[in-house]
Amino acid sequence: MSYADYLDLRTLLSAQHPLAQPPQHDELLFIIQHQTSELWFKLVLHELRSARELFERDELQAALKRLARVKHIQATLTGQWSVLATLTPSEYSQFREFLATSSGFQSVQYRAVEFLLGNKKAEMVRVFDREPEWRAVLAELLDQPSLYDVFLQLLARRGFAVPREVTDRDWSQPYTPHDEVLQVFRQVYADPAAHWDIYETCEELVDLEDNFQQWRFRHLKTVERIIGTAPGTGGSSGVTFLRRALDQTFFPELYAVRGVIATGSVERSGER
Numbered sequence: 001m002s003y004a005d006y007l008d009l010r011t012l013l014s015a016q017h018p019l020a021q022p023p024q025h026d027e028l029l030f031i032i033q034h035q036t037s038e039l040w041f042k043l044v045l046h047e048l049r050s051a052r053e054l055f056e057r058d059e060l061q062a063a064l065k066r067l068a069r070v071k072h073i074q075a076t077l078t079g080q081w082s083v084l085a086t087l088t089p090s091e092y093s094q095f096r097e098f099l100a101t102s103s104g105f106q107s108v109q110y111r112a113v114e115f116l117l118g119n120k121k122a123e124m125v126r127v128f129d130r131e132p133e134w135r136a137v138l139a140e141l142l143d144q145p146s147l148y149d150v151f152l153q154l155l156a157r158r159g160f161a162v163p164r165e166v167t168d169r170d171w172s173q174p175y176t177p178h179d180e181v182l183q184v185f186r187q188v189y190a191d192p193a194a195h196w197d198i199y200e201t202c203e204e205l206v207d208l209e210d211n212f213q214q215w216r217f218r219h220l221k222t223v224e225r226i227i228g229t230a231p232g233t234g235g236s237s238g239v240t241f242l243r244r245a246l247d248q249t250f251f252p253e254l255y256a257v258r259g260v261i262a263t264g265s266v267e268r269s270g271e272r
């Protein structure tokens with residue numbers, strides 16, 4: 001077996017099909033930027049699914065190893081935006097019309113990562129009505145607990161007061177924050193040494209979300225410099241839509257607890 005056989009390079013390297021007529025030099029960059037992102041999304045999914053299973057089996061250290069790898073992949077994905085940022089508005093406008101109404105909305109792997117991390121949006125499954133295998137993958141993930149859901153179940157098994165409505169619920173629904181969960185994290189963050197592995201896992205999850213937000217931010221800023229405030233090919237408002245995504249959080253109580261710790265028991269003396 002050769003290098004090319006093992007890696008199936010004939011398939012991989014013949015999968016770039018620029019559409020612009022006359023051909024445009026920069027379309028290959030656009031295609032490869034997306035394809036490499038999709039390859040990394042594939043590995044992120046593989047690692048996150050495994051991390052979720054390890055949480056279910058109470059194998060926290062092994063799960064953390066998976067998350068550490070995901071964080072490095074995210075850093076690569078975020079760094080990669082600088083390659084696409086070399087695409088100027090003039091260059092992009094040479095082939096944008098050939099993309100028609102296709103858009104990142106239709107990335108099944110991206111949506112799968114969002115679902116696994118807990119951003120459940122049932123309506124996004126319908127995007128894949130005409131691609132039944134992909135629709136099935138997403139429908140299955142929609143109905144399964146997210147990484148955060150299984151982490152909260154693990155905390156309940158460890159004896160923390162995580163309410164029943166959190167550990168046993170309709171997983172297809174978006175997660176809603178609970179004060180009881182915030183109190184659990186308050187306990188953990190008030191005495192890290194007493195709950196070290198849990199504390200470490202919480203911080204890994206925050207890193208993961210932080211990295212995800214950095215990817216979103218670089219997407220937004222790259223899009224802004226290439227198409228400004230033009231609406232997206234997928235029918236959204238474009239950068240306004242992308243900016244709103246930055247307000248979303250996968251792990252609400254892990255962010256809320258920071259305010260609690262920062263303020264401690266000190267009463268605030270009026271807002272300014």
Ligand code: HEM
Nearest residue numbers: 033034037103104105107110223226232233234235236238
């Ligand atoms: C010139 C480059 C790019 C532009 C102008 C652009 C623009 C946009 C816009 C405007 C949207 C909102 C949906 C729409 O109305 O189309 C969007 C969504 C999206 N884009 Fe891009 N994008 C670019 C490159 C990329 C790349 C390289 C990726 C990597 C895979 C990507 C992944 C996504 C994803 C996953 C979404 C859905 C986000 C969500 O639903 O929150 N985009 N993009």
Ligand SMILES: N[C@@H](CC(=O)c1ccccc1NC=O)C(=O)O
Nearest residue numbers: 099102103104105231232233234
């Ligand atoms: N939404 C982009 C088009 C775009 O970026 C795109 C088009 C086809 C396949 C992937 C894409 N990437 C991310 O949205 C635009 O409005 O120009």
